[in-house]
Amino acid sequence: MFRTTRRLSLGLLLATATALPAMAEGEVNIYSSRHYDTDERLYSDFTDATGITVNRIEGKADELIARMEAEGVNSPADLLITVDASRTWRADQKGLFQPVESGILDARIPEYLRHPDGHWFGFSQRARIFFYDKERVQNPPQTYADLADPRFEGQICMRSSTNVYSQTLLASIIAHDGQDGAIEWADGLKNNLARAPQGGDTDQIRGVVSGECDIAVSNTYYFSRAIRVPVDGVSEAIDNIGWIFPNQSTTGAHMNISSAGVAAHAPNRENAVKFLEYLAGDQAQQYFSAGNDEYPGVAGVPLSPSVAALGYFRADTLNLAKIAENTPEAQKIYNAVGFE
Numbered sequence: 001m002f003r004t005t006r007r008l009s010l011g012l013l014l015a016t017a018t019a020l021p022a023m024a025e026g027e028v029n030i031y032s033s034r035h036y037d038t039d040e041r042l043y044s045d046f047t048d049a050t051g052i053t054v055n056r057i058e059g060k061a062d063e064l065i066a067r068m069e070a071e072g073v074n075s076p077a078d079l080l081i082t083v084d085a086s087r088t089w090r091a092d093q094k095g096l097f098q099p100v101e102s103g104i105l106d107a108r109i110p111e112y113l114r115h116p117d118g119h120w121f122g123f124s125q126r127a128r129i130f131f132y133d134k135e136r137v138q139n140p141p142q143t144y145a146d147l148a149d150p151r152f153e154g155q156i157c158m159r160s161s162t163n164v165y166s167q168t169l170l171a172s173i174i175a176h177d178g179q180d181g182a183i184e185w186a187d188g189l190k191n192n193l194a195r196a197p198q199g200g201d202t203d204q205i206r207g208v209v210s211g212e213c214d215i216a217v218s219n220t221y222y223f224s225r226a227i228r229v230p231v232d233g234v235s236e237a238i239d240n241i242g243w244i245f246p247n248q249s250t251t252g253a254h255m256n257i258s259s260a261g262v263a264a265h266a267p268n269r270e271n272a273v274k275f276l277e278y279l280a281g282d283q284a285q286q287y288f289s290a291g292n293d294e295y296p297g298v299a300g301v302p303l304s305p306s307v308a309a310l311g312y313f314r315a316d317t318l319n320l321a322k323i324a325e326n327t328p329e330a331q332k333i334y335n336a337v338g339f340e
């Protein structure tokens, strides 16, 4: 799926960006794997403020990454917006970004949410936390390490190890506890599963409601969404569900990001940097994060009510580039211990 604010066909977008470079001064071409309605407002506000036309191609992150690789130096992409640090890291490993130096971005985006050399910047964040049945679970796990404790045998639901959220979580455990600690954790957690990994994050929370699981591992926004709008199998029982932000007295809760970086061969580099700086502004931060019930990347920006409902917590501030580089190792560990 792709959309552009000027309703260009894909062919026209490429023609505009490559064959007519003179027209390209007033444009920015965004490849995005985000597709939330509130993002529309982001793009139109940017155009209103700067006069720069936003052309968009939307698709799955891996498809957009493959496409940029295939297009090479002729790629019309100025920016790549993706979700999850491990996907962003993969794009960076393929050389798809270029460094950006911006005083605005450095001042606004916390150090742990951006690449050390400015290859990408996290603009919204989500925590990977525990949701549990308040009646059945009297002493919920308080740390990621607790998930591997035999006292939770047969109680935990988590999605598959092939999912990027699972990989980035284990990547963070490798970063904090080393390889041996990570192997032990993955093995212990596998033994505590209530069922073979299946479905998305919402399905893990649904499992708590249905009674199949006592404890679910999920990103915060899936629960916040069920507060904001009716989500089948969750919202009707939302008062029975408690949540724990893990590792509050140690490393803090594991965070992940929606991020954007300037493409290595961006034909409209200056406009791309302007767009990133715009995304770091208060108003854009609110749209960007609220669109998916996420936490803003920039400190002090008001949270949407469904997000604020979860309360304050301490976030893991280890740099996400540092965490994401462990994702290939994380997949190996899951495979080695037989975590599906």
Ligand SMILES: [Fe+2]
Pocket: 219
């Ligand atoms: Fe998600």
